[in-house]
Amino acid sequence: VLPGAPFISTAPPDVLYCPSPRSRWLVDLLVLTAVQLVTNLRSARKMSRHQPRRHVYLFRHCVRSTSGTVDDVNFHGSKTPLSDYTSQPLPDWRSTESMDCTRRGLKIMEGEGQHIGRELLDEMSSNGQSRIRLRFVSDITKRDSDTTLALVRGFYDVFERGSIDVSVTYDQDLFKPLVANRMSFGLKRYIEYNQTSLCEKRYSNETYKAQIEKRLATLARPEGDLLDIYKVLQKVTGSDVWVEGDEPAKITVSEEGTILGKINALRDLTQAMFYSSASNMSPEFLPDVTVDQLYRLLEWTYWYQALTEMDNSQATTIAAPLAASILQALREEEGGDEADDDDDVLNVSIFVGHDTDISRVASLFGLRFDLDPPYYTSPRAAGLYAPAPPGSAMHFVHDVASQFVEMTFVYPVLIAANGHLYWDGRVTTVSMKKRNSPTDALGRHGKHKFRRRRLSVIGSDKDDRGLRLLEDRIKSNLLKYEGALECFKRANELPSWRREGTSRSAGVSAGVIEPGISIRSDGSAEYLRILSSIGIVCASVITILLLKKHFWPTAAERANRDIGEYYLEMDLRMMLRSAEGFYLLESRCMMI
Secondary structure, three states, rough: OOOOOOEEEEOOOOOOOOHHHHHHHHHHHHHHHHHHHHHHHHHHHHHHHOOOOOEEEEEEOOOOOOEEEEOOOOOOOOOHHHHHHOOOOOOOOOOOOOEEOOOOHHHHHHHHHHHHHHHHHHHHHOOOOOEEEEEEEEEHHHHHHHHHOOOOOOOHHHOOOOOEEEEEEEEEEOOOOOOOOOEEEEOOOEEEEEEEOOOOOOOOOHHHHHHHHHHHHHHHOOOOHHHHHHHHHHHOOHHHHOOOOOOOOOOEEOOOOOOEOOHHHHHHHHHHHHHHHHHOOOOOOOOOOOHHHHHHHHHHHHHHHHHHHOHHHHHHHHHHHHHHHHHHOOOOOOOOOOOOOOEEEEEHHHHHEEEHHHHHHHHEEEEEEEOOOOEEEEEEOOOOOOOOOOEEEEEEEOOOOOOOOEEEEEEEEEEEEOEEOOOOOOOEEEEEEEOOOOOOOOOOOOOOOEEOOOOOOOOOOOOOHHHHHHHHHHHHHHHOOOOHHHHHHHHOOOOOOOOOOOOOOOOOHHHHHOOOOOOOOHHHHHHHHHHHHHHHHHHHHHHHHHHHHHOOOHHHHHHHHHHHEEEEEEEEHHHHOOOOHOOHHHHHHHHH
16 A cells, blocks of 8 residues: 555444544554664664675786887987987897786786785685675786786685686776777677777867976976986996987977977886896896986886876876776675675775876875885975886775775885895885875874765764765866866766676766765765664654553543554554555545
8 A cells, every 4th residue: 555545444334443643643653663673673784794895906017028219309209219328238028029018027916916815815814704706907908918817816826716706807998088999898798899089188288288387397306406317327328318418408398298308218218227127137237227226217207107197187087987987896885786795705896007097096086105115205205296116006995884995005116225126926005195295194104094974963064084085086186177077977888798897887977976066975874873863762752742641541532542443453563564654544544
């Protein structure tokens, strides 16, 4: 029987029962108490179950080989042989193709998979979980795919057969949304080709150039003059090209917004030195470079990355789909299938891309981080870059029970301060902190936590410290750059079969990110518990008053109660079976 439907009584035709106002209030109270009891029992049972943690990683790929050319030294689109900047032969990568993972690089990633797998296995043991669900989403570049498979092998070395469930998806849309002729595919799934880009470039070259020029003028550089750095390179490479010209240390920006100058050669040569040493290549490339000099040169490559891939229209637009998928993988799902909400399963989503992806996502999330020694960070540059060496990853953990989100950065020390090479898969962990924050309240090695908003009983607002804080921060950054918000929305239109590799939905709904619309907090269960508590207090007071009236009824009320007692019992039995019967009795009386 639906609320508002005619009341069909089983009583004799000459007897039609409708409770008196006093009795009706008692019936409503009893029904409210029953609904309250059901709600509290369901809430208690849900709270008694273990609330799992959701892990999300954004990895940079393996240690790779390098190409033999340098782009954009003299003008946009120019290519210069890297051999022009050194008198010694370039690294011999042997059978490794250009820009692919080295053999040692793949072993390193496999070791990281084992190390992280053991940490997750310990968490599962402490939580009483027996299975882990790994969802890999990779860029289609070969070194990203090889890194993904190396991580999978590492996990399989830790987990027993039958306790691990792995899905792999290759999705160009999440990593290159501005590239046309894109494709996405998954294992045992068909390939989807698209002739147009996922997102449209809305910003102009003039705007992008102005943003890069502003960053060039304001972003703090590593300590030391760039010309002095070139003199060090002149010494270790045996080439005078570093100091030739009227202004060898000059850096300019092309009309297209690309960086021009010898800084591009510094970046590529430093990468060749670092990757070849980490891969234990023989003969050693530029052996006169000390470990300290190498890490100081690396800081300039991280400055270059922060200059070109953070806080601009292009970086924000490209990062939007990936950021949306990361948020959705972190979010506590509502109304999904039971398999994904199984408390016996630890859900882990792993995205595999490039150092540029980490820089862009860090920029969109408003996060910065520094690496511990032997990686070098100049005092004036602390908290301004997002350095991402090979094998590093942003790590997000959403604790569903406590509503906290932990954000850390993990990375391998590929070359120790004493020159020893990295082998065993261990990673170092540092905290990621909010941009422009001078200090980290929890310390450099602490876990930076943000908690989601909770509604207090008296209705006062508390600090927002969880997913909502991240979403609000992303919303603010998206609105700064033309076209970024549209690209974020476009990520929600991806076909459903491709969303299975990350979570049940790729990206948050477009409506929650519209300007002027506050992003919702997933706290419906908490609100019900608060309202239930208020209802119990009110019901207790009303019960005392109504029972007092009920036990001293008038003669007419006693007669009416005696006639309808049987039918009242029938109605209560029916309404207690379903919470939807709350308004049933009231509707019947109104119809009468």
